[in-house]
Amino acid sequence: MKTSGHRSIVDYPARFAEYHPSKSALVSDGVDWSYDELNRRVHRTALWLTEGLGLERGDRVAVLAMNHPVLFELLFACIRSGLVLAPLNYRLAPRELDAVLALSGPGVLLADETFHGVACSLDYSQRHLVHSLEQLLEAPEDARQFTGMGAQAEEPVV
Helix, strand or coil, X not given: CEECCEECHHHHHHHHHHHCCCCEEEEECCEEEEHHHHHHHHHHHHHHHHHHCCXXXXXXXXXXXXXXXXXHHHHHHHHHHCCEEEECCCCCCHHHHHXXXXXXXXXXXXXXXXXXXXXXXXXXXXXXXXXXXXXXXXXXXXXXXXXXXXXXXXXXXX
């Protein structure tokens, strides 16, 4: 997407993958992704969010997690898909998280392993699946192969 001859943030992963595919894009917590790998991951995650979960432009993607490199993948996937990333403050009490979720109305809630239990205990999880953020790290290239990941409050965390 171009605006007034300037590239926007949505172009960054693809643009740098084109010009510097093997250079490191993100190095942190045992992750060393090249620009090409980041771009492929962003594309796959964008497909999972839109085709796999059925989210549409303007829908919100709530995330309850500590800082992690996969959040960059998720951020760019949301931008590329026209979705809105809604990070939640993990320091909030469950009652406060429920209030934030009720106000923001996300189409999906993603939680990392640290907060997956909390996420599954929220009122939101009684009506929607809570998806594990860690599964994005190990997900297959084809987004359609991991469309069913998620757990409701009464199911064990996978």
